[in-house]
Amino acid sequence: MLTLTTSASEAIQTLIDSVGGPEGAGLRIWAEPVGEEQSSLEIALTPGPQEADQVVEPAEVPVYLEPQAAIFLHDKVLDASVEGDTIQFSISDQPGGGPSGNQQPPPA
Numbered sequence: 001m002l003t004l005t006t007s008a009s010e011a012i013q014t015l016i017d018s019v020g021g022p023e024g025a026g027l028r029i030w031a032e033p034v035g036e037e038q039s040s041l042e043i044a045l046t047p048g049p050q051e052a053d054q055v056v057e058p059a060e061v062p063v064y065l066e067p068q069a070a071i072f073l074h075d076k077v078l079d080a081s082v083e084g085d086t087i088q089f090s091i092s093d094q095p096g097g098g099p100s101g102n103q104q105p106p107p108a
Helices: 006-018 067-073
Strands: 026-034 038-046 063-065 075-081 085-092
Touching: 006 026, 006 075, 006 085, 026 067, 038 067, 063 067, 067 075
Parallel strands: 026 063
Antiparallel strands: 026 038, 075 085
16 A cells, blocks of 8 residues: 655645645545556545545555556555745655556556
C-alpha cells in the first residue's frame, strides 16, 4: 500500500486546513486516461472517498486511491516538498521495492 512521508502528510494537512475541509476531507489520487494505453495520476482535495476508493492506512491524513491508482501505487512512497506557497508531490519506490523508472500508471 502507498506510504506517506511526514512531509507529504504535513503538506496534505496544510492544503485541507487552507480550504477549511470538513471532517474526513482528504487527498484523492486517481488514474486519468491519456491515449489508449497510458494514464496519468491526478490529485485533488475531496470531502471524502468515492465508493470504490481504497483508504491509505495507516496515515496521519486521509488519502483516497481510485482502484487503478491503488494498483500502480501499491509499492510507492508519496513525498512532498514545500517552497513558499508551492507544494510539489513526488512518487518513488518504497525501500526494497523494484525499479520503476519506466513504469506507467495502468491503463484506465
